Amino acid sequence: MMAKLGFKPGQALGKSQGGGVSDQESNSKSGARAEPLNLVFKEDRGGIGLDSEKKRKFREEAEDAVKKVKQEEGDYRDRVRIERETRRTEAQFHAAQKVAERLDAEAETGDGETIQTKCGKTPTEHVEEESEETTSGSKISQPKVKVKPTLQINILYRGLVREREEKERSIQARHQLQTSLPSSFFPNPRLPGYDDPTLEREDKVALDNNTDISTILEQELDEEDPELDEFNALEPSERLDRIVQYLRETHHYCFWCKFRYETGEMEGCPGVTEEDH
Structure with missing residues (x-):
């Protein structure tokens, strides 16, 4: 019956445009549907358009999950980088502390002072011994x-x-x-001593x-x-900057050059920061 009405397979319904244009080109230009609508039988009680809404929400959730994963990867890289830089700065600050302590100790002992900041094992320790003659001829050294x-x-x-x-x-x-x-392993046990708590140090x-x-x-x-x-x-970087500046101003020492200059101008030092070196 459709053939008797002039319909051909692959051709859209309605009057075709003339001018020697093929059926497919005319259908694409006019936007006519060349295939009939497919019948979709609903098997549930969902309303019209509900499935499309579910698909849209599912796509949005999937896109958000992908974005979240990418963001977490970026945050993890940044966090690892910051932690690595912090540990490196802490190590540099610890090394600068040792240098500052040693230089201050050299300056103090050079002035004739005797300083001790730890139980017998510090670079700031300087002991002066006095020898006294005893009756037996032996010498007793009292630091x-x-x-x-x-x-x-x-x-x-x-x-x-x-x-x-x-x-x-x-x-x-x-x-x-x-x-x-x-x-039995300690034949000479240590006896308890007396300490007066009322006395000041x-x-x-x-x-x-x-x-x-x-x-x-x-x-x-x-x-x-x-x-x-x-x-x-304070932040490790700020503490490091302070001690580096202290070394430069007090001892004319550049922590990055690892060199102590003779004058405060510090000629030959490229700068204050590590980037300058």
Whole structure:
């Protein structure tokens, strides 16, 4: 019946445009549908357009999931990079602390002062011994040590000194515990001593009650240091900048050149920052 009405397979319904144009070209230009609509039988009670809405939401969720994964990958890379830079800056600051402590110790001992900031194992220690003749002809050496309080140490490397003293205190605590145990492995156990709690630290040193330097430093470590806490709260880069500037201004030392210049002009140094070098 459709053929009798003039319909041909692949041709759209309606009057075709003339002018020698083929059926397919005329259909594409006019936008006519060349295929009939397919019948879709609904098997549920969903309304018209519900499936399309579900597909749209599903596509949006899938796109959001892909974007989230890409964003998390970028955030992870940034976080790893920042952590790596922070660790590197902390290591540089730790090295600069050692340099500043050593240079300050050299400057102080060069002026004739005797400084000690740790239990017998610091670069700032300088011991003067006096020899006295005894009746038997032997010599007794008594070291004179000036202990510098921890709170008077430069804030730039005070944390390094406190960390070193804390390690030394833990080692001494283990040693004292072992030597005080009455055991067959320790035939000479350490006897308990008397410590007057009413005396101040300076009084104990003045009375020479066999006060160990480690005991004095242990009391200092138990004290709070808000200035040090505030300094440690700064960013590692800012702490590094401060100690680098201190080395340049005080000792004419460039941390990046690893060289100590003779004058404050520091001729030959390319700059203050690491990027300048």
